[in-house]
Every structure is written in structure tokens, then in C-alpha cells.
Amino acid sequence: MSQVLRIVRRLVGAAPWAMARGAALSVVVLVMGAALLGLSGWFITATGIAGLAGVGIAFDVFRPSAGVRFLALGRTAARYGERLLTHDAILRALAALRVAILRRQAGLDAWALARLRGEAVLTRMISDVDALDGLVLRVLLPSAAALLTHSVVFAVLVWLAGLPVALAIAGLYLPAAVLVLWALARRTQGPSDAAEQGAQHLRRGLIDMIRDREALILTGRLDVRERDLMGLDAAVRAETTGLDRIERSAGALLSVIATLAATGAFLAGGWMLAEGRVDPATAVIGLFVALALAETILPLRRGFADLGRISGAARRVGPAIADLSIVERPPLNNAPVLRITRPDLSLTLAPGEALALTGPSGAGKSTLLLAIAGLLPADGITIGGRPPDAWSEASFRTRVALLPQRSALIAGTIRENLCLAGGFSDAEFWASLEAAQLAGTIRARGGLDERLGEGGHGLSGGQARRLALARCLLRRPDLLVLDEPTEGLDDATAAALLGSIRRYLPRAAILVALHRGADHPVFDRICRLDGLR
């Protein structure tokens, strides 16, 4: 529940004025609707009485008929404004929410980032954010507007048509509608969340089945997987069938409530008439107003039936938008670029030095490099005199660049991929490609504006890696950390690559984890990591 409130605060907070204007207009629309029907009913009955009594000439027809026209047109205009304002406000709020989520995801640690499975996260995020728009647009705003409208109408009816009529309407509408909607939200809570989760499982299962197609065929499990997915679909549809039944019953009850309230208002009016406390024209006002008020409760059914899905989404999205705060501190200039003091390893690295880090697979080289880059907890590591997590993210990234073991490219041109490192001139792009021993390949393929497919499709594994390396080099960091930059290259190219990296960044401290080629002349020292085992 606290997550739901937090989301509400954020959604409303993103555009409070647009939200408030939209809510105010919602009330205007509903009140004008009730006034229109009430006035029309009173007008016709009153003219009927005047006509029968033969006093038609004396009856003031112009003010009521002008009122009818004003209410009819005004209500239409208010409705248009209300729809535009509330949708605009909610779109602003949802954009803000998406950005907050993306920002939060970018702050996860290395393990969590590696486990990010694109589709699963994306579709979850999209459908959650989609679900959340219903929270304000279909639950909060209309409920608040309905309550306000009923209060206004009650006050006016007490004054115009008498307390019994006002009580009959408020007493029949409000408690019954609240009860039905509460029960609806309660009964759909579980199934609605379950249906949504099931749909997401189905989506992930389908993606996996198609991607894993060859392996499934080879192991003869295709039909098994298909049956699993069919079973999942059947389960999801069973939930939605149950949801539909509950929701339809609630809809029928709400429509019966509206009929009951109209009947109650009619009987109350008739009773007051029989008591001689009002004239027939006043006695019908309640009935007509009650008929108009049906539109305050009927549209609520959809939103309340969705509350389960919405609160599930809020539960998942809520923690994803908590703010990260990192305190910026002034740089320390005299400390070594990198100092590591750990039981298994102790080293310092000054500007212009290059160090090769060797050791068997599994000794923890990649983990160490991720820690240096601030993606994993970094005990005993200081960069420029302080631990990685004491830096602000922005200034840390300008000083330290890491080429991880597995790099990802984005769909788009070579240039767009390089631009992730920041804005640079074409000459600088080519210089970095040159240093990454990739300029020839890119030139032959059509230059910087050559398009790559999703995930860098179109380059070989080694080429994609060197493009990622060029991207790192562009940042001209104080500390360049490379994880196996020569993997997959022949010895001559590997040696040339190490040399050209050094020439490109003569003043940087360079730390390279690698299996072979540690005897290359660029390295001032070799350090061996044997692991703690």
C-alpha cells in the first residue's frame, strides 16, 4: 500500500496543476450533467402545470430554457477540456516514471546488470507503467470527482427539493456503491495480478521457445514446451474469465443501484408531494438528478477491477524509482591513480604506467576489474586516493574507463555506437578506430554511417569488441582498464593493438587483464593473481 501511495505521489507530483484542473473539470462535468437533467425535468413539469392552469403567459420561460442550453453546451465543452487535461497530465507523469526507472536500472551493480534480460525487463516495465496510468485516470480522479459531485448535489438538493429526496439519493448511492466497488477490488485483487503475471510468463516463454528453437528440436522437447505454453495460456484465460464474471456482476449491481436510487428519489418526491410539502415540478427534480448521477459510479467498475494489477505494478515499480544519491567531493591530486591493497594483491599504478594482470581463469581477474570500475563492492581499492564509491558517478566515469569482458553494441550506425562515449568530431572517431586497429575494417564496410543490427549484428565477435574498445578510448580516461582486449586476435594483431592503445593514451595508467602477451614491451610490470583458493 505504501508503494501505491508513493506512486500516486509521484504521478500526481509530476503535473499537479494539470491534474487539479482535470479533477475540477470532472466535477464540473458531472454537476452540470445532474443540473441539466434536473432543470429539464422541473422545467417541463412546471410548464405543464402552468399550461393546465392557463397562466402560461406569466411563466418565465426564458431563464430556464437559457439554462438548459447553457448547461448542455457547457457540459460538452467541459468534458472535452477534462479529457485533454487529465490525459496530458497522466502522460507527463508516465514519461517521468519511465525515465526514473531507466535511471534507477542504470545504477545497478555488475551482477544485476549482467542478469538483465532485455525483453523480460522491458516488457515488465512497459506493462507495469501502462497499468499505472489506470491508477490516477480510472480510480483516483473519477472516485474523487464522484464523491465531490455527490456532496455538491446533496447540498443543493436539500435546499431545492428537500432533505428526504437528498437523503434517498445519497443514502442509496453512496454506501451501496462503496460496498460494491470495495468488494470488486477485493475479489479481483489476486486474479488480476495473477493474470498479469501469467501473461508476462507466457511472453517470456514464447521468446525463449523461439530463440531456443534449434535446441528444443534437437532434444525433441518442442512439443513439451508448446504444451507448457498452452497450459500457461489456459491458466491465464481461466483467471481472466473469472475476472470478467466478477466485474460484470459488479457492473450489473452498480446499474441496479442507479435504478434503486432513482426509484427511491421518485418515491421520496411522491411522498413529499402527498404530504403537500412540495409541488409536482419540485417533486420530480430528485428523480431526474438521480438518473444523471448514474454516470458518477458506472465508469468506476473498470478501474477498481484493475486495482490488483495496478498495485502489483506499483509494488514492482516502487522500489525501482527510489533515488540514488552520491555525494560529490573535490579531487585529490597527489595520490596514485590506482592503489590496491588486498591480501592476495597489492599494487599501485601511476600516470603513464601500464600493468599486465595475469592468472588462471577463475582467479578473479574480471571481478577485480569490475570492482575497480565501481560496479562491485571494492574493498582495498582506491582511485586517486579514495574508494570508487566515494566519487560521484559522473566524475568517476571521466577518470576510469573499463572494457568489460562482454560488451554490448546498440542498433544504429557505427557513429551512434561511438557517440555513447560523448560528442566527438569525425577525426577523433577515426583516430580511436585507428588505435583499436579497426579503421581499415570500418572504412571497407562503408564508414561511420554504416548501420549495425540489434546488438551490433553485422560485425564479427572480434570486430564488435574492438569497436567497444574504440568507444572506451574516446573517453581518454586517467585509468584505462581492459579485460582481455586481445581475446580472439592473432598474435601479430594483438601486439599491434597493445602498442597503438599506448600511443593513443600516452599519459593514462593502463591495467590489462590477459592470458597471453603479458611480455609485450608496453607493460612496465606484470602482476599475477592466483586467487584465494
Place this chain on the structure above:
Amino acid sequence: MSSQRQRARQRIILPVSGDLKAAGRLAVLAGLLWPVQAAAIAWAVSGWVEGEVEPAHTLGAALAFLLAGLVRAILDHRAGALLFRAADATIARERAAMIRREARATAGIGSAAVASLVVQKLPLLQPWITRYHVAMMRVSVLPLVLLALSFSLSWVVGLTLLVAGPLIPVFMALVGMAAEEASRRQMDEIGSMNDMLMDRLSALTDIRLLGASERATVDFAVRAEALRVRTMAVLRIAFLSSTVLELFSAIGVALVAVFVGFTLLGEIGFGSWGSPLTLGEGLFLLLIAPEFFQPLRDLSAAWHDRAAGYAVVADLDALDAAERASMVGSGEEAEPLAGAFSLRTEAAVAALPGREVTLPDIVLGPGDALAIIGPSGAGKTTVLAAIAGLVPLAAGRISVCGSALGSGTADGWRRRIAFVPQRVHFADMPLGDWLDPRGTGADPWAALRLADAEGIVDRLPEGLATRLGETGGGVSGGEARRLMLARAVMEGGDLILADEPTADLDTETATRIIAALDRVRGEGRAILVATHDPALAAVMDRQVAMSA
């Protein structure tokens, strides 16, 4: 265009038209109850004015009003059940067809696109099915009935409705067309924004390391803002169409109210047939006027649902028409093919979508090791795929264990081979389950040891329970290959097909893979590798060259 819509209706609507018609009849019946309720009120109030204020009079009318209201709610409830059933059956049918087809004969449009069609877009058919046809049936009956009732009491009221009513579809068509085009553009925009977001998410580690998180986020925010502006442009039009409808109905109802009022006062002396309009008739007219417009407004709302439905069917049609890569056999569990192990290809030609690849003639017996060598693009991967029955043949034949590889033998043949693809893909499941695809429950450590992958699993934070990233996030390229080899060993069988097992690896890592393959061969299994790595080719018994 119209023939496409015709087909869309045949595909989606025709199979459920029985339910839709029944629901439509119930909805029309429910709509016809409103004049009954209106008449009860009008009768009671006109009695009040004439002095009949005793409770029995009022109570009788109230009871009639209440009963009709209850019946109306029940009819609507029942109609809703029929409509839901129709929509559910349609979605279930289309979904099942796609689940059964998309992996067997893949269309190459991307798994995410198929999943989004199945999970997200198919439910968009529901509003079309549940709303449009019922709205259509109500429109074709209710306004006519209410119009006839109005005419029978006052030709002026009838005429007012007659003029205001038909204008609604005209405006609806004009505004609706613009809205349809705009909403299609918006759907495309959302799709490409989702693609962009997915791409950024999978490159998030790199984005973060490049210090580009903030830039990527801002870039995304700018695009989201642009999307909001475009969406609002669409909504302005879409809301305008419903506002125009509301405006017409509001003006129509206001005109009726004012006309009836003036007539009752005696200030207007025309418009009714002979005798002047009574109060009861006037109230009745006022009450039914809004309901004359309601079906028209419902239909216009459903108009957008129909457009969305057509868009989904167009996607379904496009997927049906897509060129598909098929396979041999069914991909289902089968008994291992009987007979001594042997493999022979004779003048076989593999049929890829839009391309044919001629296979070299290969003969392979138990324990043989063969390398297919050749430059990239020569079709080495296709040769392995054809031998595994993943690609059908256009000509020639492949004999396996003495019989021809065909739909009857492919599944059994696949039980006797294991395949190590070049592309790294880990399914979203714990590593232990992934290593044991046939679910034998056997101990994976022997296979891991054989493939030199024991240490890799030891080092993972949760060991065999680890879920690796889709492309092996968490392990290096060489480690992923060794895990894949361990999986092939776990599967058992007489032949391991390995596609470029040392591609993109440095010499040391490649040497470990080659050594592992050699150990596997030492266990008596035949090996067929496709490679351009001379070191790997050298340890095989024979080499077959392919040219580009």
C-alpha cells in the same frame, strides 16, 4: 483494402457470429426497456399534476420502473457473458495456432515481435468483438424505434431527432478517418520507442561504464516527451470526434426540452397531431431523447475498436504470409533411431529460404572425426543444420544409421546426436536444468569435467542454480563454449556436431576447447566440426573443404 477487411471479418467475426447475434438481441431488448421505464415515470408525474398523489399511484409506477431496470441489468449481464465467451474463444484459437507454429516453422521476424503479437496485441481484438457488433445491432434498431415513438407523439420532436441523428455518422466518418491515421502513426512510434528502450537496457553495463547513463536517460526523456506531444495531437482529434457527438446529442435534447416546454405553455401551437401535447407525453419525449443518441455514440466509440482490430488482423495476416524456415520431423520426443551409427550425404542440397547450399559428400562412421573447413559464408553452418534435420533438403539424400533422413526418422536421429551451435544462448533457467535438456536427472559433474568446465560452475555465485544472462553474461566467451560442450556431452549420443567452437577465442582458450573435444572423441563418439581454425581442423581425422 475492403477485401482485406472482408477477410478480417471472416477470420475473426464469422466463427463467433452466433454468440454475437445472441448478445446483440439481448442488448437490443435491454435498450427497448428504457421507453417502458420512461413511460412509467411520465404516467406517474402527469397523474401528480392532475392531483393523483395517493401512494398507490406513485408506488405502482415506481415498481414498474424498478422491475424494468432489474431486467435491463440482467439482460446486459447475460449479453456481456456471451460477448466475453466469443472474444475468449477467438483469442484462444489464434494464440494456440501461433504457439504451435512459430517455433516449428520460424518466420524470422524476431521472437519479441511474435511474443508481443501473441500476448499484447491479440487482446486488442476483444473490444472489437465485444463492442462493435453489439453497437451496430443496437444502432440499427433502437434509434428507429425511438424515432417512431417520437413521431407518433410530435412530428417536430421526431424531425429534430431525424435531422440531428444522421449528422452524427457524417462527422464521425470525417473525424474518425483522421484519428485512425494518427493512431496508426502513434502505434508505430510506441513500437520503435520500445525497441530503443530494449536495446539501451541490454547495453546498460556499457552505457554506465562510458558515463553515458545520464545522456542516455536524457535522450530517452526527450523521446518520451516527443511521444507525449504526438499522442496529445492524436487525442485532440479523437476526443474532438466524441465531443462533436456529445454536442449534437446535447443540442438535440436541449431543443426537445425547450420545444416541449413552450408547447405545454401553449406558446407553440403546432408540432403534434390534432390534440395538443400532454405533460406525460412531453416528459416521455424528454426522457427518450438522450437514448436516441446513445447507440450512435456507442457505435462511434466502437469505431476505433474496429480499426484497432483490423490493425491486429493485418499483423496476423503478415505473419501468416511470412517466409518460413521449416525443419525435418516434428521436434518431438522419439525413440532413438535403431541401427549401427553411420552418416552419409549423397549430392544433398539444403533449401534455405531464398538460397540453396550444396553439401559436400560426407561419410562418417563410429568414432570418426571430420572437419568441414572453408571461408565464412561458404555454408558450413548449413551443412551441420541439414545433417541435424534443422533444414530440409531440396535434392539428394542424407542417410543416417542406414535409413534416409526424413520426417519419420529425423526425431529418432536427433536422439543420437548432440549439437554445439556457434551462437551462445542460455535459456532463462538454472544452469543445472539447462545442462540436462532431456531431464534425465543425471549428475552433470562428469560432463563438466570432460568439457573442462568444472571450475566455471564452481566460481559462479550460485553454482548450478545460477541463471546466466541470455548471451552468457557472467561467463567469458570461452567459458560459455565449454558449458555448451558439457551440455552436448550430457545429451549423450554417437555424434557431436560443433559449429565454429573456437571462433573469436584466443589461442590458449581455443586450445582448451580443442583438448576437451579430443577427450570427448576419446570416449568413442564421432565428431563433425565446421571451422576455419587450422589448429582445430588439424586434430580431426579428415578434412572436407567447402568454397564460398
